[in-house]
Amino acid sequence: MYTVCVREHVMIAHSFQGEVFGPAQRLHGATYIVDVEFRRSELDENGLVVDIGRASDALKSIVARYAYRNLDEMAEFAGKNTTTELFAKTVFDRMKAHIDAGDVGPGSVGLHSLRVVLHESHVAWAAYEGRLT
Amino acid sequence: MYTVCVREHVMIAHSFQGEVFGPAQRLHGATYIVDVEFRRSELDENGLVVDIGRASDALKSIVARYAYRNLDEMAEFAGKNTTTELFAKTVFDRMKAHIDAGDVGPGSVGLHSLRVVLHESHVAWAAYEGRLT
Amino acid sequence: MYTVCVREHVMIAHSFQGEVFGPAQRLHGATYIVDVEFRRSELDENGLVVDIGRASDALKSIVARYAYRNLDEMAEFAGKNTTTELFAKTVFDRMKAHIDAGDVGPGSVGLHSLRVVLHESHVAWAAYEGRLT
Amino acid sequence: MYTVCVREHVMIAHSFQGEVFGPAQRLHGATYIVDVEFRRSELDENGLVVDIGRASDALKSIVARYAYRNLDEMAEFAGKNTTTELFAKTVFDRMKAHIDAGDVGPGSVGLHSLRVVLHESHVAWAAYEGRLT
Amino acid sequence: MYTVCVREHVMIAHSFQGEVFGPAQRLHGATYIVDVEFRRSELDENGLVVDIGRASDALKSIVARYAYRNLDEMAEFAGKNTTTELFAKTVFDRMKAHIDAGDVGPGSVGLHSLRVVLHESHVAWAAYEGRLT
């Protein structure tokens, strides 16, 4: 199995609901360093897992949607805690939609799975991974 | 599948038995940077894989047991080489015991698996991973 | 010249005033990984630049003041943009106050200078450094 | 499952064929930081996944073959694009050959799988992983 | 003294002349991760060392000049070894020219000095720093 990974980052504000979050119930924020890993069992005719330029563009457009935003005010997160793990799933779902729409090129037909890792600090990260087909 | 990872570190002394270890048969030491990854297929009602505060506390108590110790003198390692891979398994077993005892919160019931990665330098690491149920 | 550095992190929300900031004028947030470097020309009688435990405690108390806060609502930043460089200076000033109050131990008498580095992402950081005496 | 990882690096020149590569069709180069992960379900009698010294020597000999070379001029890559993902597979195949030849010691008999990760910058990497038996 | 740093990267081919370079006399290549640090004794009226957006754009235009190039074929390097240290100086000179031309904004008038760090692998880097005025 082959993997290719590209990295971007995004800076957001948010707060959490629930006593388990302690002081993080207050409005605060985070820098998320976002890694998206594309997996495929065979390379395409160019020797690639995916067109890295188009994959990067797709990731840039995904993080641009959230860049410098207060996630608490975005309708898509209403009633949800935008934890690092949930936000990883959000990036996964949006990248999957880009792949299904053909935005990362014809090579994406053969993609097996996707993994999104969000680093929130030097001591903590969260991820979501799943099959694509 | 979701993953959440927390990081601590621990500084220990030890030596190894066996010619394969060469100069590492002498008493020496290591800084281990310890990553523990918790995996779960669904988020809990708070949007979490695990209560990160309690998971961190559990990890802190595990590394405290070994911090500033000579592992050669600890009964639990008698007759064993405390290689990085074996020590990763040790942290795995102790975290599993914390999970089974409910120390990382009710959400831990749904945990699928655990992975422990120990970085011993900028050029080498070892890991142990296994199912929890 | 000797240096010792300790690291913590803090997650905050804030916004900026001024067209130069573009989309960062909106409420957003950041994870700051905070490095504080203590410099001294000679080691103390223990072979130390500074009591690392007390220096770490001082840094923990500094970041705790801002942890999970919206900096826009804190009186000390009224009328100021809490840029990464300004926030580095803030941490510098507070650590200097701890040093002057003797909080990092008697060894701090001989400290020559201090440098505070704030990493805001994998591609950007800011710092402030200055003399202590 | 246990994993042990060792790291080396290699600096090479190459070019790519195909419009998808844009400016990377020109002769350029890369530093690849090469991580090889050895996986095994049980430790050997020394408490090891693999003899790390011999594994490192094998990796050093593999990267030496390509060090300071123009990959475009090497027969083994004729008609192929030496993308990061393809080069990861190349290192995988060569390490598998070393394992099959017994070069990483008798413990290698029990190795389950191998993963090779090539970091080409701070924002992109590629990998190949596969079973050994 | 305040510092702000931005990061880009560039992938190039080159070779070296002189026995001291050993196998690096052959055509090979490198990924350079490029950090440019801007230093200033006081912040401007926005609380900034420099307009980070314009500074990033300037750095992007500098690395674009060399991206996916064989440095051996560029007239500006004729008769020179494009060592990591020399290339750091090249980036320094070009950024200084951008600053002198006002490309990084009016705030650049107060800039004190510049430091360029080029990471060529996980085990080696080179830098050039100098005054601006």
Added chain:
Amino acid sequence: MYTVCVREHVMIAHSFQGEVFGPAQRLHGATYIVDVEFRRSELDENGLVVDIGRASDALKSIVARYAYRNLDEMAEFAGKNTTTELFAKTVFDRMKAHIDAGDVGPGSVGLHSLRVVLHESHVAWAAYEGRLT
């Protein structure tokens, strides 16, 4: 001013004397990642700060002296606490001796200063720097 940096690592055991060290008074150990920075105001005729191969060999021979050792048993440290800052000075002194002996090549004549950084974990490091002439 130009800088070139090379990296190695060393794993040692030691203990500290003095109540300030708390649990670190017990026999324990550390992995030190060792960066040595060579500084020079002008490049030599090859475009180099220093012959990187010879500088690396000198650093390798320095760390080999301490590798897999209990520093408490080495005569050169009798009556001293081998803190990270003191050990940085030790590496500095030994590298200076190599330079003075001509071991890093004729180019070393023009070296201005040296900085040694020892990373003991992901959250702490120490350094020593000084002039060479």
